[in-house]
Amino acid sequence: MxxxxxxxxxLAVPVLVCVSIVAFVLLRLAPGxxxxxxxxVDAGPDVVAAIRHELALDEPLPxxxxxxxxxxxxxxLGVSYSARQPVTMLIGQRLPVTLQIATTALLLIVVLxxxxxxxxxxxxxxxxxxxxxxxxxxxxxxPNFVIGILLILIFGWYFPGIMPYEGFVPFRQxxxxxxxxxxxxxVALGLAQVGIIARLTRSSMLEVINQEYITAARAFGVSxxxxxxxxxxxxxxxxxxxxxxxxxxxxxxxxxxxxSVFGIAGLGRLLVESFASRDYPVTIGVMLFIAVVFVLxxxxxxxxxxxxxxxIRTGYEAGQG
Amino acid sequence: MAGRxxxxxxxxxxxLVRHRISLFGLAGVSLLLLVSIVxxxxxxxxxxxxxxxxxxxPCVEHLMGTENFGRDVLSRFLYGTRVSxxxxxxxVALGLVIGTLLxxxxxxxxxTIWDTLIMxxxxxxxxxxxxxxxxxxxxxxxxxxxxxxxxxxNSIAVVGLAxxxxxxxxxxxxxxxxxxxxxxEDYILAARSFGARTRDLLFGxxxxxxxAPLIVQAAFSLAIAIAAExxxxxxxxxxxxxxxxxxxxxxxxxxxxxxxxWWLVAFPAAAIAxxxxxxxxxxxxxxxxxxxxxxxxxxxxxxxxASDAVIAxxxxxxxxGVVA
Numbered sequence: 139m140x141x142x143x144x145x146x147x148x149l150a151v152p153v154l155v156c157v158s159i160v161a162f163v164l165l166r167l168a169p170g171x172x173x174x175x176x177x178x179v180d181a182g183p184d185v186v187a188a189i190r191h192e193l194a195l196d197e198p199l200p201x202x203x204x205x206x207x208x209x210x211x212x213x214x215l216g217v218s219y220s221a222r223q224p225v226t227m228l229i230g231q232r233l234p235v236t237l238q239i240a241t242t243a244l245l246l247i248v249v250l251x252x253x254x255x256x257x258x259x260x261x262x263x264x265x266x267x268x269x270x271x272x273x274x275x276x277x278x279x280x281p282n283f284v285i286g287i288l289l290i291l292i293f294g295w296y297f298p299g300i301m302p303y304e305g306f307v308p309f310r311q312x313x314x315x316x317x318x319x320x321x322x323x324x325v326a327l328g329l330a331q332v333g334i335i336a337r338l339t340r341s342s343m344l345e346v347i348n349q350e351y352i353t354a355a356r357a358f359g360v361s362x363x364x365x366x367x368x369x370x371x372x373x374x375x376x377x378x379x380x381x382x383x384x385x386x387x388x389x390x391x392x393x394x395x396x397x398s399v400f401g402i403a404g405l406g407r408l409l410v411e412s413f414a415s416r417d418y419p420v421t422i423g424v425m426l427f428i429a430v431v432f433v434l435x436x437x438x439x440x441x442x443x444x445x446x447x448x449x450i451r452t453g454y455e456a457g458q459g
Numbered sequence: 460m461a462g463r464x465x466x467x468x469x470x471x472x473x474x475l476v477r478h479r480i481s482l483f484g485l486a487g488v489s490l491l492l493l494v495s496i497v498x499x500x501x502x503x504x505x506x507x508x509x510x511x512x513x514x515x516x517p518c519v520e521h522l523m524g525t526e527n528f529g530r531d532v533l534s535r536f537l538y539g540t541r542v543s544x545x546x547x548x549x550x551v552a553l554g555l556v557i558g559t560l561l562x563x564x565x566x567x568x569x570x571t572i573w574d575t576l577i578m579x580x581x582x583x584x585x586x587x588x589x590x591x592x593x594x595x596x597x598x599x600x601x602x603x604x605x606x607x608x609x610x611x612x613n614s615i616a617v618v619g620l621a622x623x624x625x626x627x628x629x630x631x632x633x634x635x636x637x638x639x640x641x642x643x644e645d646y647i648l649a650a651r652s653f654g655a656r657t658r659d660l661l662f663g664x665x666x667x668x669x670x671a672p673l674i675v676q677a678a679f680s681l682a683i684a685i686a687a688e689x690x691x692x693x694x695x696x697x698x699x700x701x702x703x704x705x706x707x708x709x710x711x712x713x714x715x716x717x718x719x720x721w722w723l724v725a726f727p728a729a730a731i732a733x734x735x736x737x738x739x740x741x742x743x744x745x746x747x748x749x750x751x752x753x754x755x756x757x758x759x760x761x762x763x764x765a766s767d768a769v770i771a772x773x774x775x776x777x778x779x780g781v782v783a
Contacts, residue, residue: 156583169602279736281686283693284728287713295719391590395690399713410694413598425595429587
């Protein structure tokens with residue numbers, strides 16, 4: 139178990155280092171002189187030079203990277219040019235909003251997707267199954283922000299006043315109102331993934347049901363309900379768990395667009411806004427943060443998968459090339 | 460057994476249904492290609508021409524209505540279809556060529572530092588969620604004027620380039636995986652024993668044999684690329700006005716949808732949905748057509764659900780070692 143975690147971590151570390159190199163290169167490719175921008179318009183050349191030296195910008199690139207990476211590891215992602223605040227502070231302000239929406243979406247995906255997939259598998263090729271399959275096919279084909287715009291059309295124009303379709307109320311300020319403002323963005327964000335999870339649950343459930351141990355369990359007279367809910371489901375959900383990592387990536391990426399659709403000041407919106415003000419430390423900081431979260435989530439999913447499925451624990455590395 | 464008979468019947472039935480759905484995919488792709496080629500020639504108005512008829516719903520003079528500057532939505536849509544399809548096709552072509560070359564050379568030198576370097580590099584690209592990396596790449600590139608020789612890159616080329624970079628890793632993985640499987644085949648061993656050079660092996664023997672999975676992947680990647688272009692342009696970091704694309708048309712639509720301007724949303728949204736759906740279906744049909752083994756290997760009663768492919772691609776590529 140511990141070995142699994144350590145070996146997974148060992149694989150993740152080089153990826154994280156490379157991710158940070160990519161972020162650094164992009165930061166350097168972005169237009170603008172960081173020292174000049176941080177100093178402000180009316181700063182004298184000596185001030186700019188001092189800041190340049192402080193940020194190690196007068197050193198060769200590898201040294202610059204090391205200085206930057208050291209600061210990043212210590213939790214310093216630089217200072218926003220426009221807000222004049224540490225990037226980490228801005229991320230801290232926006233993160234709860236994004237988390238609330240993404241968690242609600244994830245909840246929606248699991249609570250709707252898994253049961254739909256099970257029902258679909260048990261009623262294979264009947265009405266329910268066909269409907270779910272066709273609906274999920276269309277759900278996957280319509281990008282989440284298009285669904286978002288359609289939701290705004292429905293709740294902003296055709297049926298106004300039922301649901302807030304713009305902005306976000308913080309949870310601390312008004313829990314109920316906050317949940318209300320979460321619903322439409324979460325639906326837009328998660329709808330396509332409901333279909334994906336439903337289809338995946340369905341095919342993996344069908345595969346498991348045809349396995350010998352299920353037939354054996356039935357032959358021993360285990361009740362159908364127990365076979366399905368205890369024996370089949372537990373194994374059928376394994377592939378679903380692996381996909382949750384990818385889903386998290388979809389949700390993090392999707393929040394970039396969805397928050398713009400609904401005018402929500404979350405992490406994704408921060409990323410997009412940073413382009414308008416050419417605030418590249420914020421851009422790169424948010425990108426780096428999201429990538430690290432994504433890598434870590436995949437790590438957790440990997441380990442979790444190993445915990446649930448002991449067969450994976452040994453011999454998994456063999457295939458890594 | 461009666462159960463087996465019905466399951467076979469339903470499998471055959473599903474095959475038939477699926478092929479009819481595949482035809483829909485083919486029809487959708489052909490239609491979109493036709494529109495993107497012919498569209499701008501039959502556009503009734505100049506897509507940038509302003510008129511006093513602002514935000515008009517569809518009528519005889521303006522079949523898709525007009526937008527907030529009085530520009531004809533149909534004309535903008537016809538030009539935008541060309542732009543969106545061009546970005547999608549260009550990006551995937553780029554990813555396909557570069558990814559395949561990298562993947563093949565990695566596969567041929569499997570286990571060497573070169574292999575590790577390439578494939579870990581691909582991992583790094585995949586470490587970012589798609590909709591985070593594409594906007595950042597496009598946004599940073601848009602802010603600089605990029606000049607390649609005499610060629611200046613406009614916003615359309617920049618988006619294509621950004622999406623192309625992001626779609627490279629999956630082709631590299633598919634190419635590497637298939638090369639690894641093929642190198643052990645007898646015909647490669649035979650060619651090697653006759654003293655075939657590496658380059659001849661790569662392009663003479665290997666490429667034709669690994670083309671099928673790459674083409675299938677290209678169809679799925681096209682679906683992803685089209686959706687990605689729409690998203691980045693919607694965010695204002697992709698195709699810039701006055702050029703139109705499905706994505707930046709939706710950005711305008713977002714502002715006026717609260718006033719009930721459904722026609723601004725409906726047409727580009729439908730086009731994106733048809734494009735993504737069609738390419739997914741096409742990829743599915745190609746997979747069935749090009750790889751008969753897939754049908755034999757699948758256990759009875761367990762078919763590969765059609766568009767799990769969208770997600771199956773990353774899942775499979777994550778476990779490339781198992782495949783290889």
